[in-house]
Amino acid sequence: MLKNNEFIDKLRASGLRPTKQRLKICEVLFNREKTFHFTINDLAKNISEQLNEKISLATVYNTVHAFKEKGYLKEISINSNKSYFDTNISDHHHFFDEDTSELIDCDNEDIEEINIKKNITGKKINSVEVLIKIASDNQNQK
């Protein structure tokens, strides 16, 4: 739970001006107990429900991308028509529920360490993301 002043400092420290739009977005994204997953549309809706004056969709895009650049958000690799983001920037993986299109965190304790034996010369590994697609188990219960 950060306060407005802390957001201001954090933004300034990373070279982003603390505008009122960015502060509002910080509040919506980071002023929570738990991390969560969202799409740009989710976020824009969330903001407009909480706010009288609206924030332009372009600003939401700009801000989310800026926050991602600065490492305050992670983009999740899933092939969907829209992009998913995560406020949990720690190293972790995901379940994707194909019935509900819902993302669920899979913490590192829930998965054995992944050891990649192959090496691509001249390249370094930036990230290793596991996506576990799940769906209702009805088939097997017949």
Added chain:
Amino acid sequence: MLKNNEFIDKLRASGLRPTKQRLKICEVLFNREKTFHFTINDLAKNISEQLNEKISLATVYNTVHAFKEKGYLKEISINSNKSYFDTNISDHHHFFDEDTSELIDCDNEDIEEINIKKNITGKKINSVEVLIKIASDNQNQK
């Protein structure tokens, strides 16, 4: 290396009519030594280069999705503005080169078995996909 007749049988066997468009797409996709990755656009371009009369883009979409339904293609989970498909339908993972946007197979021998400890009640695991993002290692060579 399959012949035209074999494609016809395969299509019929899975309830798809062997039209000349589908046979051409089969040829482009499956008449090769090695499996490969592609986007719809790649495929459409590839076809139009090899063919005088063109295949409608809608048909390419329809066919790729039909082939995916039947299990002849796999879609790769990567967050990009476009969808990537793979003619290698075996269980395997991918490197994604962020410099070139190129996908590289990571065979199962190249990665230790992934053991998921967490269980989501009432849900079965449909797939486990690992995406390893890589990029040039120049930074470290300074």
Added chain:
DNA sequence: TCAACAGTTTAGAATAATTATAATGTAGTT
């Protein structure tokens, strides 16, 4: 063989997410 029908193809329109544009606004500095 051929008519009938369901499955396919097609061009083009529609949709949806995202990015670009260019004018206006604002934070930070002098």
Added chain:
DNA sequence: AACTACATTATAATTATTCTAAACTGTTGA
């Protein structure tokens, strides 16, 4: 206060993909 670079905004543009409805074709069975 004034200047400047960065931000926001509405809107247009772009891009991948899906939809639509008409024309076409593979298959079946008389």
